[in-house]
Amino acid sequence: MADGPRYSVPFRRRREGKTDYKLRRGLIRSGRPRAVVRVTNQYVYVQVVEAGATGDFVRASASSRELGKAGWKGGSGNIPSAYLTGILAGRRALARGVKEAILDIGLRPSTKGSKVYAALKGLAESGLKVPYSPENIPLDERIGGKHVAEYAKNLLGGEAELYKKRFSGYLRKGLKPEELASHFAQVKQTVQSMPVEVAA
Numbered sequence: 131m132a133d134g135p136r137y138s139v140p141f142r143r144r145r146e147g148k149t150d151y152k153l154r155r156g157l158i159r160s161g162r163p164r165a166v167v168r169v170t171n172q173y174v175y176v177q178v179v180e181a182g183a184t185g186d187f188v189r190a191s192a193s194s195r196e197l198g199k200a201g202w203k204g205g206s207g208n209i210p211s212a213y214l215t216g217i218l219a220g221r222r223a224l225a226r227g228v229k230e231a232i233l234d235i236g237l238r239p240s241t242k243g244s245k246v247y248a249a250l251k252g253l254a255e256s257g258l259k260v261p262y263s264p265e266n267i268p269l270d271e272r273i274g275g276k277h278v279a280e281y282a283k284n285l286l287g288g289e290a291e292l293y294k295k296r297f298s299g300y301l302r303k304g305l306k307p308e309e310l311a312s313h314f315a316q317v318k319q320t321v322q323s324m325p326v327e328v329a330a
Contacts, residue, residue: 150237157234163189163223165231165260167216167249169238174212176219176249178231178258189228192219200320203305203313209268210275210314212245216252217321223258225326230259243268256322275310282307 143149157164158181166177177191194206194215204210223231231253235246247266251273254260271277285293286308297307305313 147237154234157232160232163228163231164234165219165250165253165258166234166236167212167246168236169212169245169249170207172207174207174215174245174249176215176253178219178223178228179234180228189226190219190222192216192222197317197321200317200324202317203303204275204278204300204310207245208275208278209245209248209272210278210310212248213252213273214314214318214321216249216254217256217318218252218324219249220253220256220258221322221324222326223253224256228258233260233262240266242266243272248273275314279308279310282310 139145141149141151144151163178163180166175166179168175174194175191176193178189179186180189181187192215194211196218197206197211197214200214202211202214233246233250238246240246242265247262248268250260250262251267254262282293282297285296294301300307300310
């Protein structure tokens with residue numbers, strides 16, 4: 131471990147790999163709310179956060195856990211669910227008077243076509259002004275789950291046992307994975323029309 135008179139111990143959250151303070155300072159200095167996207171193996175979380183003198187204030191938030199209320203039967207940690215969660219968070223932010231935000235992905239590496247950018251696309255299409263580069267956004271086919279549906283069709287044609295194993299979660303919920311694209315379109319309409327709280 132480094133030591134010496136000029137060595138300073140990094141802040142705890144930086145040592146734990148949770149906060150990049152240099153990046154955070156730049157985002158806060160922008161003067162705009164932050165669209166915070168965090169992804170786990172199972173879920174996607176999106177928050178619209180404003181920084182204050184005493185700490186962060188969450189203006190709106192959404193989780194892919196909530197998509198079941200809209201009838202979503204697909205996975206809760208994939209690209210389609212990230213996009214839908216972004217739409218839901220964006221609509222809630224707009225209802226609370228937030229009109230623009232800047233993306234905050236924390237310490238997660240920026241990867242083109244990732245779930246983070248699918249959520250960003252959802253935020254932008256909800257009406258929230260979030261600057262982004264179109265080349266980073268996943269293709270519409272992937273956002274709509276078409277790639278999953280095609281893979282399921284291929285397995286169903288020749289590897290039925292593997293099909294049942296890979297998509298047991300979908301089948302348990304009553305969704306045929308080869309119909310994911312049409313199911314996504316229906317749920318997207320539901321999410322776009324779900325009532326949200328009006329700003330006080």
